[in-house]
Each structure stands twice: as C-alpha cells, then as structure tokens.
C-alpha cells in the first residue's frame with residue numbers, strides 16, 4: 682500500500698522526526714474556490730503552517746500517483762488544470778490505475794493522510810447529508826470515511842447548503858466524536874452558529890490532544906471532528922445567506938444538478954450571488970481551521986504521542 686502513496690521529502694522527514702504535520706484537502710482548491718484565487722489560497726494555506734513550524738501536506742492524485750505533500754508545480758496543476766476531477770475514496774484506485782489526476786475530497790484526503798501516518802487534517806467544511814436525502818440518498822462519503830479513520834479533522838461545521846440536523850444525527854450514528862472549539866453551538870460554515878448545539882466543548886489544542894490520546898487508549902479508530910466557528914464578525918451576513926441559500930437550492934433543482942456536482946454548484950452559486958463575499962468567508966474559515974490544526978498538530982508532536 683505504502684509503495685503506491687508518495688510522500689514528499691518534507692512530509693516524510695517531518696513524520697520520521699516526529700515533527701508536526703497537517704493534511705490539507707485539494708477538492709476545495711479544484712472545485713471549491715474559483716481560478717485564479719484558488720492557487721493563491723492554496724499557497725496561503727500552506728504558508729500559514731510553514732510560518733509556525735508545521736509541515737503542510739496537501740493531498741491529491743497526480744498522473745495516477747497518490748501524493749501526500751505537493752510541490753508548487755503540483756499545487757498549480759490542481760488549481761489550474763480543468764481535467765482534474767473530484768476524487769473520493771471509491772475513485773482512488775481507478776484514478777491511480779488509469780493515471781488520472783484528481784483532487785481529493787475530505788474522505789479521500791483523510792484516508793491517504795491516515796495511511797501516511799498523519800493525525801491532524803484541516804478543511805473548510807465537511808460533506809454531510811444533503812437536503813432531500815430521504816429521497817435522493819445523497820450523503821457525502823466524508824461521513825462514512827471519517828467513521829473508520831482515527832484522524833482529527835478541523836472544520837467550520839457542516840456547509841449550510843446541507844441538511845445540518847440530519848448530518849449531526851448521522852455523525853452520532855457513525856460515532857464520530859464532535860468537539861466544539863470554544864463553543865457549544867455547532868458552526869454553520871458560512872455562519873458562526875448553525876442553530877444547533879453540541880454536547881462537548883474544549884478550550885485548548887491540548888484538550889483536543891487529550892481526547893485523541895483517550896480514544897487511542899480505547900482503540901477507538903474513528904475521527905474526532907473539531908468544530909471551529911468563524912468569529913461572529915467575520916461570518917456571512919445571515920439575511921443574505923438565507924436568501925441566497927433558498928435561491929441556490931431552487932436553481933440546483935431546476936437545473937437537475939445531482940451527485941458529486943451538487944456541492945461545487947451550490948458553492949459557486951453562493952459566490953456569484955453574494956458579490957464574492959462567500960468566497961472571502963470560505964477562504965477565511967479554511968485559514969482559521971488550518972491555524973487551529975497547526976496548533977493541535979504541534980501539541981500532538983510535543984506529547985510525542
């Protein structure tokens with residue numbers, strides 16, 4: 682297995698020396714953010730970690746090679762090549778055998794990060810249960826993947842384009858531990874508060890690491906979701922949000938958008954109809970999660986756990 686996954690020299694050295702590493706997904710670059718902002722954002726995300734002594738490991742499949750840690754040309758390829766597809770867990774093996782290039786979702790990124798020995802992963806917002814899933818069965822593979830991988834994922838909650846209460850119910854069923862970071866209100870991606878509560882709250886990266894250690898002691902191989910809201914003053918205007926969301930869902934239905942195209946479609950709709958404000962919020966919340974992921978990874982490395 683390992684022979685099919687290529688670690689960059691920087692990531693391999695950091696892991697071998699017990700230094701902190703944070704995994705980053707690439708679908709947010711290829712399908713979540715528009716060109717050319719996506720490449721600038723991808724570089725910015727890496728620089729946030731490098732600046733605090735943490736090694737970034739952006740993950741993607743490039744010409745059939747599953748790569749953990751990308752160089753700048755590979756980052757640019759993900760950002761700029763329209764032939765780069767969205768690769769989830771089930772797509773990994775055929776993408777590799779057919780020498781395809783794909784940006785990895787949260788699910789596929791978490792899998793490759795875990796196989797490489799990385800414990801902390803920062804993203805924007807996870808996939809979840811889509812609205813209307815009772816009919817369409819559209820539930821992101823992110824949830825099932827995280828249910829089976831011992832990795833700590835920092836995210837700004839569940840995208841408000843999804844059915845957030847149903848997503849929390851599924852995470853309970855799948856036994857994904859949810860920790861509110863300095864909040865008891867489950868964050869709503871573009872919004873600081875989804876309107877739903879959480880059972881567990883932590884105040885520090887060290888507390889997150891204690892939960893990781895306790896889960897390891899129980900041999901509980903499931904993800905820990907650290908739900909990290911944007912500060913209230915940085916969230917999208919809630920009235921604008923609610924209006925655009927209703928329109929976006931209507932357009933998706935009218936245009937017959939389904940399956941893996943749904944999330945990119947809704948995110949793009951938001952961008953166009955908020956005058957780019959949702960884009961700024963998306964970059965901001967991802968950066969916020971990357972900073973916290975770096976702090977957790979540093980604490981994890983410090984404990985030598």
Ligand code: PSU
Pocket residue numbers: 706707708709710712713714785786787788804805806807808809820821822823940941942943944948963
């Ligand atoms: N969060 C973002 N932007 C994104 C995504 C999440 O801020 O583009 C991507 C992630 O890669 C996630 C995927 O895994 O959307 C979920 O897609 P789906 O709903 O098709 O599973």
Ligand code: MN
Pocket residue numbers: 819820821822940941
């Ligand atoms: Mn889906």
